[in-house]
Amino acid sequence: MGGRGRSRRTQRKHFRDGRENVWKNEKNEEENGAKNNENGNGNRPVHWQPFAIENAAFDAYYKEQGIVGSEEWDSFIQCLRKPLPAAFRINSSSQFSTDIRSQLEDEFMKSLQGEVTDENDAEGIKSLPWYPDNFAWQSSFSRMQLRKNKNLERFHEFLKQENEIGNITRQEAVSMVPPLFLDVHQNHFVLDMCAAPGSKTFQLLEMIHQESEVGSLPTGMVIANDVDVQRCNLLIHQTKRMCTANLAVTNHEAQHFPSCHMKKNHENAAELSMTELLFDRVLCDVPCSGDGTLRKAPDIWKKWTVGMANGVHCLQLQIAMRGLALLKTGGKMVYSTCSMNPVENEAVVSEILRRCGESVELVDVSTELPQLLRRPGLKSWKVRDKGVWLASHKDACKNGRPGIVPSMFPSGQVHIDTSGSYRKIIDGEVCEDDNNGDDEVEPTGDEANVLVNEVSSLPLERCMRIVPHDQNTGAFFIAVLHKLSPLPVLQTKSSKQSQEPHSDNNDTKTKVVVDDVEVDTKGMDVDVLGTKNGESVEPTADADVIITETDEVPDSNPSKRLKGSEPEQDKTTNKVLSRAEKANDKRKLQVQGKWYGVDPIVYFKDDAILTNIKDFYGIRESFPFERHLITRNSDTNHVKRIYYVSQSVKNVVELNFAAGEQLKITSIGLKMFERQTSKEGTSSPCVFRISSEGLPLLLPYMTKQIACATPVDFKHLLQYKSIKFPDFVDDGFREKLAALSLGCCVVVLNKDNEVCSDPPKVDKSTITIGCWKGRASLSVMVTAIDCQELLERLLVRLGTEKGSLTDDKLANGDEVVKVDAEENVDSEMVTLATVG
Structure with missing residues (x-):
């Protein structure tokens, strides 16, 4: 036969992969199974094994941190080992929201009550008492029960149908909490910094539209951002069901979200309604280690290490500080994680308060949502690295832990440079020691006690931590911040030595869970004093505070960066363009300002088509069309879809043009008209039909x-x-x-x-x-x-x-x-x- 074809290539691949070159039949498998089977019953070996729902390192770490008291540790850990109940939210924007709620209350709650047994320890279905208007629900039935029981199967089909229609959204219960503390109104500009997959963004859009009348649009808007292009597509799909003209989806690293402000001496400055893009509300739900989702993602049990939190701490701090810089004075920001680790939670919040001083306050929201059981934030914790407990940054330097930064500790003050001298950072100022760095001076008296067990002087008890066994949920951390005044620009004359203790932080690699998606991230660092390479940084016009990182800091998500998603080098760009010119039969590379591979935003200005649409549908003159219609095709002669944007989104688009297109916009506006290409469409007086969304x-x-x-x-x-x-x-x-x-x-x-x-x-x-x-x-x-x-x-x-x-x-x-x-x-x- 000559050994040709697929079989030969497959054999070579097997040799290359080091596979055993034997032909295995059913008999061989049964014999091997009998040898390997622990029971010796001759059955085939089971290759899949359930996830181990225990981790000794996890237990030791959280017992030491005191997340819960020792008397309730068993209840805490047992709850973590149980599957997470399914939760869903009725979309308040749905026309049938009250009908669906009535059906759940009057029909399913009663019919499914008989299915609750002591054996499955299920609570049936119930509304979450802390969510407004009984629009959030929770079901404790397992997937197996939903499939096999006829009564439960009907309920399961109901959930699938309503979710596909867009009347409900499946969402973890604790994930619904952060937007509720933002106090969003229809006139607010809201930024969701790490938005994918979009459930929280959908909540924010519902709040924006809650007070709007039929045929009118809110004066505010939501910008939903995510670093990954593919996750942006998921975000677009999730929010598309909202049918809103007040949303823009962007694709940026959250810690580097651009400041969009008008350039000086812009020719159309008088026509712009806004000169700088700042936000009334910011949702900062940062990437984290994700150990609060253990009940939903049990594979984290095996993967969990303390390095997951240590490696992402500085990235979280960067994102939070950038969010505050983009927040208007008087605005609110919610910082949240799906982690229980204080290094990702209280440590980040305390460092924010230290850097911002009196410009930002931590809001006490203990009286809001009183039926939501939550616990106050910690004021004392330790850091663990490579098997060693560190109570202060001094301990980290003594044990050779250069990747552990001062902001991870409750005080954030003690700093030791390479010469062994102590330094304290108080309100952004470096206080030199008395020995000029000649010899290391051991702290004495009260200072020694503080280093052994540091306690923060900040009001971190105003933070809230949701633990699983309080209300049968996942775990979450939330802090509400109020910006009282512009952030201070921190500057100091600092030597390059002060950065050396942080320089090895790039060697730390970890896996971060972003909404159940693992992201490889290297440890990132932000200079506490706002310096770069030992030199003071002058203030810039695009932010209230200087936030820099060392030159060695890599892309926060290099594994998910797609080609063409960022501006290419000139040489590469010319190469791409030349290929597009040669391939006349292929679609040319789209360009949106300086962003390659993204569809442009073009105002639709074809007066003949607009007049035809208005006359055909009899659209009143009171409906605003001028500069509200856009397309995503630079070739205006072949427009297939026309999108409509609200006045607020229009203002942002115009400002973005004036600023040199700093925003990389992947989706914008509400699809209003579509060109009909069928035979019937060509015979119609108007070739554009009204889209269902519009x-x-x-x-x-x-x-x-x-x-x-x-x-x-x-x-x-x-x-x-x-x-x-x-x-x-x-x-x-x-x-x-x-x-x-x-x-x-x-x-x-x-x-x-x-x-x-x-x-x-x-x-x-x-x-x-x-x-x-x-x-x-x-x-x-x-x-x-x-x-x-x-x-x-x-x-x-x-x-x-x-x-x-x-x-x-x-x-x-x-x-x-x-x-x-x-x-x-x-x-x-x-x-x-x-x-x-």
Whole structure:
């Protein structure tokens, strides 16, 4: 046979990988299994083993730190070893949010109560008492129970359907807490620094839109940022269900999030509404070791080491300080982690307070959300490194631990340089010792006691730590910071010696958990005094405080950096562009300002198309179009999608242009119009149809292409997707459809069977479907799950007293005749939309 083909290549690969070159059959496997099986029963060996849910180093570390008292340690550790209950949140922006809550309260809580047994130790389903309006729920049933039990299986299908629709969001219970302490209102500019996967961002958007009326947009906005491009895509997918024009997604390292401020002498300075991008609220949910998620991710038990926290401490501090620099005076920032380690929690907060002085205060929020059980922050802790406990930075230097920085300790004050002399850093100033560094002087008296067991003088008890066994949740740490005045610029004349104790910190490598995703991170450091390479740094205009790092500090996430996601060197850029020019048949590399590989942001200014859209849909002049429509295609002659941005996002876009496009924006705006490319679309007077995402915002301003349908006809549209005009039950609806132009139209449910005004009045309870009027039929293109969901909600809301939704017969008594393929529009052309 010549040994050709795949088999030969595979054998060579096996040799290269050092695999055993034997042919194994079922008999060999059984013999090997009998030898290796501990029970000796001849069964095949089980290669998969459950995760070990214990770690001696973990136990020793947290027992010493005193996270919980010794009398409750057993309850604490037993709870950590149990699976985490599933939690989900009803999206308050959903039109059916109260209906879903009622269904959970009246139907599932009662029907599933009988499934609770002592054997599975389940609590059934219950609302989380501390979450507003009973919109957060928790289920203690395991996945196996949900699949095998018929009653639970129905509940499981309900969760999957509502999550896919966007009515609920599956989210860990403690992960819902940080946004609740930000006190977000509709006029606030909010920055989510480490936003992916987007559950907290969704909460922030709900808060922004909570007070807005139908057809209006909030004056604030949310910028959701993440360092990884792929996780940005996950973030976009999660927040897309919100259908908001007040969101922008950016792709930056959080610790280097750019200051977007107008350049001096800008030609259009008078036209800009804002000159610098600062935020009223900042959510700083930083990457961490993630040991608070042990119940959800049991693989962390085996991987956990104390170095995971030590290696990420400085990165967390960088991100937090950058967040405060971008925060407006009078604004609030929430710092949070899903870790229990004080090195990542209290140590970071205490260093923030030391650096910022009286400019920032730690807010006492103990009276807020009173039903949320939480514990005060620690005021004393130790640092462990390579098997050695360190009570102070002096101990770290004595034991040769140059990667352990002073900010990890409660006082953050004692510092020893390479000559062995002591230095204290008080309020950003270096206090020299009396011996001029000739000999090491041992501290005496009270100072010696402080070094043995340091206790912070800062009000760290205002922080909150959520532990698992208090309310059967995961673990979390939260601190609320209030910016009282501009941050001080810390400067000092410092020698290069003062940086040497930190210089080896880059050798520390660890794995960091960012929302259950492991990230390889090297230890990072920020000079406490705001110096770089031993030289004082002058203040800059783009931040309130100087935050620098040593030259050796690597990219915070090099393993996830994608090619083309950052500005390339000139030589590389020219090479890429030349390839694009040669490949005429391929899509050219998109350029957004200085960012390569990202779609540009272009204002849509085609007056002919805009006039055609306005006339076709009868859009009132009061709807703001000027400089609110953008595209992501530099070739304006081939625009497929038009996005709409709010006034707040528009101001940010204009400021970003004036600042030289400092922001790398991956997603922005609400998809409003889409070009219809099917045969039916080309024959329509308007080639652009209204996107389902943009329909709720645009509908109150439309005067044409709208028809009111009775509940029966509305139900038939959802059931059969395409219906010929003679098959509609209501004559008035049929006549209205005949008067509409060919193309995109909107069908509004006339739930009261009353005479519908023209155009119909729109409020938060209005239910609509985007449709396409063909030559002989009306088509709606929605997924089966969308149809099923809306039909169920209509049955609950309208009931069957009047028989309005029980008549499945059409006007002529025949079954629905399927329309020809030419009359069907593409599968994404028209989708379900609701207002409110």
